[in-house]
Amino acid sequence: MDGNVEDFVETARNKQALNMAEMTKVDCRHIDVFYDEKQAIYDISMEIQDRAVTAFIGPSGCGKSTFLRCINRMNDTIESASVKGQIIMDGADINDPSIDPVLLRSRVGMVFQKPNPFPKSIYDNIAYGPRIHGLAAGKSELDEIVESSLRKAGLWEEVKDRLAAPGTSLSGGQQQRLCIARAIAVSPEVILMDEPCSALDPIATARIEELIDELRERYCIVIVTHSMQQAARVSQRTAFFHLGKLVEYGDTERIFTNPEDSRTQDYITGRFG
Amino acid sequence: MSEHIVTAFTDELEHLSANLLRMGGLAESMITDASRAVTTFDLELAREVIKRDKAIDELEAEAEQAIIRLIALRHPMASDLRAVLGAMKLAGDIERIGDLCKNIAKRCLELTGDENRAAVKGIERMAKAVSHQLQIALDCYLRQDVDAAINVLDLDDDIDDHYMSLFRETLTYMMEDPRQIGSNTHLIFMAKNLERIGDHATNIAKAVYYMVTGEAATAENIQARQGTRES
Numbered sequence: 102m103d104g105n106v107e108d109f110v111e112t113a114r115n116k117q118a119l120n121m122a123e124m125t126k127v128d129c130r131h132i133d134v135f136y137d138e139k140q141a142i143y144d145i146s147m148e149i150q151d152r153a154v155t156a157f158i159g160p161s162g163c164g165k166s167t168f169l170r171c172i173n174r175m176n177d178t179i180e181s182a183s184v185k186g187q188i189i190m191d192g193a194d195i196n197d198p199s200i201d202p203v204l205l206r207s208r209v210g211m212v213f214q215k216p217n218p219f220p221k222s223i224y225d226n227i228a229y230g231p232r233i234h235g236l237a238a239g240k241s242e243l244d245e246i247v248e249s250s251l252r253k254a255g256l257w258e259e260v261k262d263r264l265a266a267p268g269t270s271l272s273g274g275q276q277q278r279l280c281i282a283r284a285i286a287v288s289p290e291v292i293l294m295d296e297p298c299s300a301l302d303p304i305a306t307a308r309i310e311e312l313i314d315e316l317r318e319r320y321c322i323v324i325v326t327h328s329m330q331q332a333a334r335v336s337q338r339t340a341f342f343h344l345g346k347l348v349e350y351g352d353t354e355r356i357f358t359n360p361e362d363s364r365t366q367d368y369i370t371g372r373f374g
Numbered sequence: 375m376s377e378h379i380v381t382a383f384t385d386e387l388e389h390l391s392a393n394l395l396r397m398g399g400l401a402e403s404m405i406t407d408a409s410r411a412v413t414t415f416d417l418e419l420a421r422e423v424i425k426r427d428k429a430i431d432e433l434e435a436e437a438e439q440a441i442i443r444l445i446a447l448r449h450p451m452a453s454d455l456r457a458v459l460g461a462m463k464l465a466g467d468i469e470r471i472g473d474l475c476k477n478i479a480k481r482c483l484e485l486t487g488d489e490n491r492a493a494v495k496g497i498e499r500m501a502k503a504v505s506h507q508l509q510i511a512l513d514c515y516l517r518q519d520v521d522a523a524i525n526v527l528d529l530d531d532d533i534d535d536h537y538m539s540l541f542r543e544t545l546t547y548m549m550e551d552p553r554q555i556g557s558n559t560h561l562i563f564m565a566k567n568l569e570r571i572g573d574h575a576t577n578i579a580k581a582v583y584y585m586v587t588g589e590a591a592t593a594e595n596i597q598a599r600q601g602t603r604e605s
């Protein structure tokens with residue numbers, strides 16, 4: 102009898118663990134994006150998992166960045182862009198008029214292709230977000246946020262003695278980690294990265310990839326990359342985009358060993374550009 | 375399938391598979407000649423087969439280098455990745471087939487020439503079946519033909535049966551005439567070698583199955599595949 106109860110509890114626990122691991126963080130439903138008349142995204146639906154890295158791959162111009170920008174409503178800032186469809190995050194549509202896009206962007210951080218530190222000190226680069234969102238009660242709390250963000254971004258040891266130096270004085274790879282620290286500082290749930298390593302050398306790239314791998318324990322991460330090797334290295338799930346459509350989406354391992362769609366196959370084996 | 379944008383990549387993959395087919399052809403001829411050396415008691419031919427194993431070893435080393443280069447420089451993905459991994463398996467299996475043929479030829483040098491004729495005939499029959507199996511396996515590699523690969527897997531049972539009956543038969547002769555034990559033991563080991571060659575041909579077919587479908591050639595996968603095709 103006892104054994105049965107234990108089995109039951111164990112099974113329930115495993116199931117829960119499984120569900121936790123596969124929890125959807127962002128549920129995109131029937132997304133279309135237009136730039137004026139021109140359609141850039143065609144009816145894309147996909148569920149993005151929490152605590153995992155999802156990679157977007159595809160030839161340039163296929164709509165990866167456009168789709169990524171839907172997730173934090175960055176397309177709002179582009180005059181000609183209009184987005185249709187729903188993006189459900191934790192049960193609410195992020196495009197709902199009641200959602201404040203500024204607040205949304207603190208929950209959904211973004212890291213860009215070129216590291217873009219503010220022309221301010223390393224300290225202020227990190228402290229800026231928490232300050233405007235009122236996340237720190239005082240100087241010491243702010244200090245703590247700055248330190249823990251820099252630690253999570255693997256940059257603390259390198260910069261702790263020169264927090265007052267301008268962010269722009271850092272190397273390219275350090276600047277990108279600074280931008281990741283800045284994104285982390287406002288306690289986001291989702292981090293979007295658009296080709297975050299394309300301006301970095303292989304060593305700096307490896308450090309960012311290592312960082313991404315650590316961060317995925319805590320965040321839902323989406324990375325756009327033009328390097329398929331990078332997608333293969335850092336992500337658990339991969340989405341292949343082509344001409345504004347989502348062609349194939351699945352476990353990274355499967356996509357890179359045995360893709361279903363011939364277009365995915367051709368792209369990742371270097372048969373069309 | 376269309377060509378790679380980097381055409382040198384396509385060339386290298388094609389060169390690799392041509393090399394493997396050459397290796398395979400060599401192995402096939404070694405089976406036939408080793409068996410002929412035994413049945414005709416041709417020791418000269420046996421020595422020739424022993425020498426030929428070197429050529430296979432060299433081709434294998436060459437293929438291995440090409441595979442390392444492809445992985446290091448081209449980062450093959452998806453079907454290309456499977457083609458390269460499959461090539462690596464093929465090279466290993468064919469190299470082993472060469473070794474086993476060499477072993478048959480070496481044992482041939484130990485024969486006296488008055489082994490039981492029925493047992494010798496058995497070796498010949500088995501060698502024919504095995505080289506036929508290898509030939510089909512290489513052919514389905516060339517054509518990337520999954521259905522043919524599945525047929526090769528079925529052939530293996532026949533070869534195992536061949537081996538068992540030859541084993542029992544030879545054992546009976548040995549019991550009838552203990553003077554024959556020495557040289558007939560060589561025949562049994564030759565049969566065992568042929569049976570192993572059959573296993574390597576089966577491995578080749580399994581590698582082809584994986585290359586083409588992306589799935590391991592397990593009984594369930596094969597059954598599921600045949601099921602969906604029939605319905």
Ligand SMILES: Nc1ncnc2c1ncn2[C@@H]1O[C@H](COP(=O)(O)OP(=O)(O)O)[C@@H](O)[C@H]1O
Pocket residue numbers: 136141159160161162163164165166167168179181
């Ligand atoms: N701000 C914009 N205004 C007009 N068209 C745009 C804009 N941004 C992107 N596009 C167009 O939308 C399509 C998708 O672009 P993008 O999302 O940048 O692709 P990717 O990130 O995959 O390279 C392209 O045809 C591009 O020209």
Ligand SMILES: [Mg+2]
Pocket residue numbers: 165166167295325
């Ligand atoms: Mg882009």
